[in-house]
Structures are given as structure tokens and as C-alpha cells.
Amino acid sequence: MGKAFVYGDHVDTDGIIPARHLLTSDPDRLAEHCMEDLDAEFVGRVEAGDVIVAGRNFGCGSSREHAPVAIKASGIRCVIATSFARIFYRNSFNIGLPILECPEAVAGISSGDAVHVDFQTGVIENETTGKTFQARPFPPFLLQMVDSGGLTNYVKQALEQEGK
Amino acid sequence: MGMTMTQKILAAHAGRANVEAGDYIEADLDVVLGNDITTPSAIREYRGMGASRVYDPHKVVLIPDHFAPNKDIQAAAQCAEVRGFVKEQGISNYYEVGRMGIEHVLLPEQGLVTAGDVIIGADSHTCTYGALGAFSTGVGSTDMAAGMARGKAWFRVPPAIRFELTGKPGPMVGGKDIILSIIGKIGVEGAQYKSMEFTGPGIANLSMDDRFTIANMAIEAGAKNGIFPVDDVTKAYVEAHPCVNPDMKKEFRAFEADPDACYEQTIEIDLSEIDLTVAFPHLPENTHPVGEAKGIAVDQVVIGSCTNGRIEDMEAAAKILKGRRVAPSVRLIVIPGTQQVYLECIKQGWAQIFVEAGGVFSTPTCGPCLGGHTGVLGDGEVALSTTNRNFVGRMGHPGSKIYLAGPAVAAATAVVGTIADPREL
Structure with missing residues (x-):
């Protein structure tokens, strides 16, 4: 993948x-x-399909949705972290940036490694080392929202149903 | 099983008798808040949702406070977009430059938020209103758009950590020292996804301004919300600050945690043991007693923000600065949170004290806190600030450094030129 x-x-x-x-x-x-x-070289090096791998509390601080939006638009396919700050977690689902919690993958992936993610199963593969990791499953409520195409579409459907 | 105060408010707004930690619910919203940075994105998503009218034009609150007064042409365009939306939708809670204040100082002062409310805001420090006994939390622009369209938001019901407060804070020790020392104890993710519920006899010794500062920084511990019980101090504040907009039909409702409410953990805090506290770069959890920070040279001191821009903060700073001068090497910037706080500074003579001391006395704005304007830091510069975040580059150049503290330490530091203990001046 990247x-x-x-x-x-x-x-x-x-x-x-x-x-x-x-x-x-x-x-x-x-x-x-x-x-x-944080990384002045990121913008010059990032290519579509790459992934960000990070430690605890990724996305802490401001509520700015611009953060997951910028990551998604940069070409990053998903963010894998040990844990996420709550507003970033929420915003990522709402705007459709896939995020995965998997401390084992964070420990087992180095900078530049080739990584593949199967979003259906949550299996993360480090193609450079051949090791695979299982991400934590998402709650059904959030999966439903992702399936309906993010919060904007979810609300659109709700408004139509409510006749507004 | 009993419910926490947060859970009871959420249950009541979801039309349910009971909720448990981990439940996913949709709750009715009493207030949906946005500012000049987050609202333009929300407007775009709102249009994408196919929405045409906001759910209630009297429950949406829009405040241009971050890059306002317009800091440049692009900021002017963002503020104009918000203004246009206000007109189009007939939104009654809009505060123009000259009437506006920093949102989290302004809303309680104008009575737009009250006990028992459920509030979302596209600004992470929306958790401030928990001080009034409301459930209040920060969200992104898409959540704000959904809130404006339907008057509802989805929540995962949070578990809670209880902070049992006892004792009375020592001289000059305030809400900022209390919340910084709590974050120092539990860490910046110590309350991740959880409620911070403050209880105990020590609360009676905390003013509303102290409580606003404490609830404001719950997000810096990763919390979903911070919340205080409703007591006589809350009631007196709400009576003194009735809602300026009768169309909002505010209803003061005091919720109490059940006696058998379930908390993941109880942390006891003796307020009399808390010292004046400073958070070192680059995380709010890097806390030290002020004595360990003494002697660190600073280039700029900022007193203000949604954390410490209230009347008691201005008073604490003025008391220290009275008859003193800002050190020649320091730039002092004082920013009252709202026009009312600004006027109070004039009436009490504090504005004159700040100016005579050699400081800037500015119109309300978030400006320097987020490195926006009115005091951006250059490479290698050091600030001591009463704001809420000291991340790398937060107030300007990524090579700058930020120390966080309360207004008394900030004022003393401005006078001495190095981080100082106001009790020793």
C-alpha cells in the first residue's frame, strides 16, 4: 500500500x-x-497510499478538523497509533480518515517500512519484515457511520427521513 | 447501578431513564457553538448535508474571536463567511467585534449556557461550561454542522474519574495551579475519553472563575468533559448573569450524581497542599512548583485567554503590577476576555496599572494563545503565558518555548524578567 x-x-x-x-x-x-x-520533509516525501504510524494520544490538542483533513488530503491512507485523542478520533470518523489502534503494529513498524492494511479484517502487514498485526475492532455504531459514508451523509439521510 | 452527574445529564437529553458507560446515544443539544476558524468548514458540511434551516436559530452561537479583529485579508474572508451565514439563517447569538469576547469567557457571562445543559462547540475548550454543572464538550466542524442541522449529537457515554477536593487553596493559588497540578499528576491522557467529576467540600472554597479555569483545561488531560456540582456559588453566578437572549428560554437544572454512581477511580486532592505551579515546555503535564522555575528568563508574558481572561485573573495581575514596572527585557500583553471584563479593568483602575507598568492592554481576542496574532513568538523566544497549551510551535515559531502558569506568577515574571514567585516580591 505504502x-x-x-x-x-x-x-x-x-x-x-x-x-x-x-x-x-x-x-x-x-x-x-x-x-x-514536526517533520519538515513530510510534504516533499509523502505519496498516495502511505501511512502514519505513531504512539500514544495521537491528535491531542485543538478540535480543528483541519488536522485529519490535512492528513487525508496529503495522500496518507490511514493512521495507525497506540491510542488517539478523543476529538481527533471523532473527527477522523466523521470525515472518513481511516484510523487504527494497534500498539503491536506501532512497536513492529519502522520508518520507511512497506505497510499494507486490510480495512475489512483490521489486519496490518509489515511487508518489509513479513510480520502481521491485528488492530482493535471498531464499535458497530462507528462502522455504521463509516458505511453510510461519514457523518455528513449520515445526517443527510436522517434529514431526508425526518422530512426536513 | 447509579449514574454519574454527566451520565444523568446525557440520559435526560437522550430521553432515557438510564445510560451506562460505553453506550452510544444521540442527545438533544441546548447550544451549538462555533468560532471564525471552525465555522467556515462547518458551513460547507452543513450545505453538504442538504440542510437549509438550522434546528433553532436561538441555540446556535457564533463568535469571531480567533483571528478577529481580522488579522489579515484571509481572516476577513472567514469572518465575513460566518457573518453571512448568521444573516441567512437568522441566528440571534452572534457577537460582532466590539461586542464579542473570547467565546468561553463570553457565553457564561451572557447567560447563554447554564446548569443541566448539553453543549457542543467546535473548539476544544468548550469543556469550560462544566463549571456551571453542564455537560459540555469540544467537537469538530462536521459535528458542529450536524448539530446545527438536527439539534443532536452522537456520544459514547463516558466513564468517570472522581476528584475529591478538600481544604482551601493558599494565598495567590488559584484554579490554574489546581488544574495544572492535577494534569501533572495524571498526565495529558490521564482522563482520555472520560469525565473528570469534581466533588468534595473543597469546592465551596473555589470561586466560579477558579472553576471555569479548572473545567477549561479538562481537555488537556484528554477528558471528554469536566464537571462541577451545582451549589450556592453556581446559583449566585447564574442569578447575576441572566441570559441576555430571552428567545433561548434557558432552564436552570441542577443534576446530582447518584449516591451509588460508579467511578473508575477516585483521586483525593487537598487544595491546601497545592503550590503555585508552572508547566514547562512542551506539554501541560510537565509541571513544577514555581520555586523550581525561578530564574528562567522570558521574552514575553501573556495574561488572558479562555483559561485566565476573567475578572479575578485581571485583579490578581493588577495587584502584583500596581506601582511596579515591567522588566526592560520583557513584553507584557494583557488581554481581558470580554468587553465586560475590559470595562471592569477600566472601572477598577487595573487598565491604568497595566499601561503604567509598561504593558499592552488589548481588546479581547484569542490571538497569541494559538500563535495567530497580537504577540506571535519568534525563533528561540521564551514566553510565560496564562494560556492552556505549550506544544511545540503553539504560539509561533517551532523554535520558541512556552511556560504555562496562573496570572499571579505571570505578573511577577513580567516584573522580574525571569520566572518569579509573586509571594516573594
Whole structure:
């Protein structure tokens, strides 16, 4: 699928997209500054299908949805972390950025490793080392929302049903 | 099994007799809040949902406070988009520059939030209103859009950590020292996905301003919300700050945790043992007593924000700065949270104290807290700030450093030029 960008614990939303770039909500323009203060080389190296692998509390800080939006628009296919901060977790589901909790994969993936993820089964494969890992399953409620195409579509359907 | 205070509020707003930690529910919303950074994205999603009218034009609150007064042309465009939406939808709770304040200082002051409410805001510090005995939490722009369209939000019912407060804080020790020391104890993910429920006899010794500061930073421990019980202090505050917008039909409702409510953990905090506290770069959990921070040179001191921009914060700073001068090497920026706080600073003579001391006295704005404007840090610069986050690059250049503290330590530091203990001045 793509190569891994590996980061540590507590990657915060100011690191993912600094506030000085929140003068637009255009995903492509946000993507130009993704991870800028944390990893100046990220934007130049990221390719469609790559993955971010990080430690605990990924996405802590601000409620800015610009953070998962910037990551998604940069070409990153999914984020694998030991744990996620709650607003980032919620925002990622709402906007359709796949995120996976899997401490074992975080321990078993190094920077640049080739990684493949099966979103149906939650199996993460490190193709460089040949090791596989099982991500924690998502609650059915969230899967339903993902299946209906994110919160925007979910609400659209609800409004239609409610005749509004 | 009994419910926590948070669970009881959520159950009542989901039309259920009972909820348990882990349940997924849809709750009715009393307030949906957005600012000039998060609202433009929410408007786009709102249109994408096919929505045409907000669920209640009197329950949506929009505040241009982050990059306002407009810091540049792009900020002007974002604020104009919010203004246009307000007009189009007939939203009655909009505060224009000159009337606006920092959202989490403004909403309680204007009576737009009250005990028993369920509130979402597209701003992480929306958890502030838990101080009033409300369930209040930060969300993203898409959740805000869904809230505006349907008046509902989905929640996973949180488990809770109980903080049993006893004792009385020492001189100059305030809400900021209390919450920083709690975050230092449990860590920045110590309450991840959970409620922080504050209980115990020590609460009677905390003013509303202390409680707002404590609830405001629940998010810095990863919490979904922080919440205080409703007592005489809460009632007196709400009576003194009636809702300015009768169309909101606010209803004050005091919820109490069941006696057999289930908490994952109880942490006892003796308020008399809490020292003036400073969080070192680059996480709010890196806390030290002020004595261990003494002597660290700073370039800038900021006093204000949704965490510490209230009347008691201004008073605490003015008491220290009265008759003193800001050190020649320091830039002091004082930002009252709202126009009412600003006016109080003038009436009490504090504005004159700040200016005579050699500080900036600014109109309300979030500006420097998020490295937006009005005090952005350059490479290698050091700030001591009463704001809420000290992440790398939060207030400007990624090579800058931020120390967090309360207003008394901040004012003393501005005078001395290095981080200082106000009790020793």
C-alpha cells in the first residue's frame, strides 16, 4: 500500500497543522503544510497510499478538523497509533480518515517500512519484515457511520427521513 | 447501578431513564457553538448535508474571536463567511467585534449556557461550561454542522474519574495551579475519553472563575468533559448573569450524581497542599512548583485567554503590577476576555496599572494563545503565558518555548524578567 512515516507519543494538532495555516478550509491547501513543524520533509516525501504510524494520544490538542483533513488530503491512507485523542478520533470518523489502534503494529513498524492494511479484517502487514498485526475492532455504531459514508451523509439521510 | 452527574445529564437529553458507560446515544443539544476558524468548514458540511434551516436559530452561537479583529485579508474572508451565514439563517447569538469576547469567557457571562445543559462547540475548550454543572464538550466542524442541522449529537457515554477536593487553596493559588497540578499528576491522557467529576467540600472554597479555569483545561488531560456540582456559588453566578437572549428560554437544572454512581477511580486532592505551579515546555503535564522555575528568563508574558481572561485573573495581575514596572527585557500583553471584563479593568483602575507598568492592554481576542496574532513568538523566544497549551510551535515559531502558569506568577515574571514567585516580591 505504502511506506510508513513513524512518529512518537502526543503528536498534537499544532504539529499536524499549525494555526497560522488555518486561514482556509481547502483540503489541498492545508495538505501543503501537513506535519510542517514536526517533520519538515513530510510534504516533499509523502505519496498516495502511505501511512502514519505513531504512539500514544495521537491528535491531542485543538478540535480543528483541519488536522485529519490535512492528513487525508496529503495522500496518507490511514493512521495507525497506540491510542488517539478523543476529538481527533471523532473527527477522523466523521470525515472518513481511516484510523487504527494497534500498539503491536506501532512497536513492529519502522520508518520507511512497506505497510499494507486490510480495512475489512483490521489486519496490518509489515511487508518489509513479513510480520502481521491485528488492530482493535471498531464499535458497530462507528462502522455504521463509516458505511453510510461519514457523518455528513449520515445526517443527510436522517434529514431526508425526518422530512426536513 | 447509579449514574454519574454527566451520565444523568446525557440520559435526560437522550430521553432515557438510564445510560451506562460505553453506550452510544444521540442527545438533544441546548447550544451549538462555533468560532471564525471552525465555522467556515462547518458551513460547507452543513450545505453538504442538504440542510437549509438550522434546528433553532436561538441555540446556535457564533463568535469571531480567533483571528478577529481580522488579522489579515484571509481572516476577513472567514469572518465575513460566518457573518453571512448568521444573516441567512437568522441566528440571534452572534457577537460582532466590539461586542464579542473570547467565546468561553463570553457565553457564561451572557447567560447563554447554564446548569443541566448539553453543549457542543467546535473548539476544544468548550469543556469550560462544566463549571456551571453542564455537560459540555469540544467537537469538530462536521459535528458542529450536524448539530446545527438536527439539534443532536452522537456520544459514547463516558466513564468517570472522581476528584475529591478538600481544604482551601493558599494565598495567590488559584484554579490554574489546581488544574495544572492535577494534569501533572495524571498526565495529558490521564482522563482520555472520560469525565473528570469534581466533588468534595473543597469546592465551596473555589470561586466560579477558579472553576471555569479548572473545567477549561479538562481537555488537556484528554477528558471528554469536566464537571462541577451545582451549589450556592453556581446559583449566585447564574442569578447575576441572566441570559441576555430571552428567545433561548434557558432552564436552570441542577443534576446530582447518584449516591451509588460508579467511578473508575477516585483521586483525593487537598487544595491546601497545592503550590503555585508552572508547566514547562512542551506539554501541560510537565509541571513544577514555581520555586523550581525561578530564574528562567522570558521574552514575553501573556495574561488572558479562555483559561485566565476573567475578572479575578485581571485583579490578581493588577495587584502584583500596581506601582511596579515591567522588566526592560520583557513584553507584557494583557488581554481581558470580554468587553465586560475590559470595562471592569477600566472601572477598577487595573487598565491604568497595566499601561503604567509598561504593558499592552488589548481588546479581547484569542490571538497569541494559538500563535495567530497580537504577540506571535519568534525563533528561540521564551514566553510565560496564562494560556492552556505549550506544544511545540503553539504560539509561533517551532523554535520558541512556552511556560504555562496562573496570572499571579505571570505578573511577577513580567516584573522580574525571569520566572518569579509573586509571594516573594
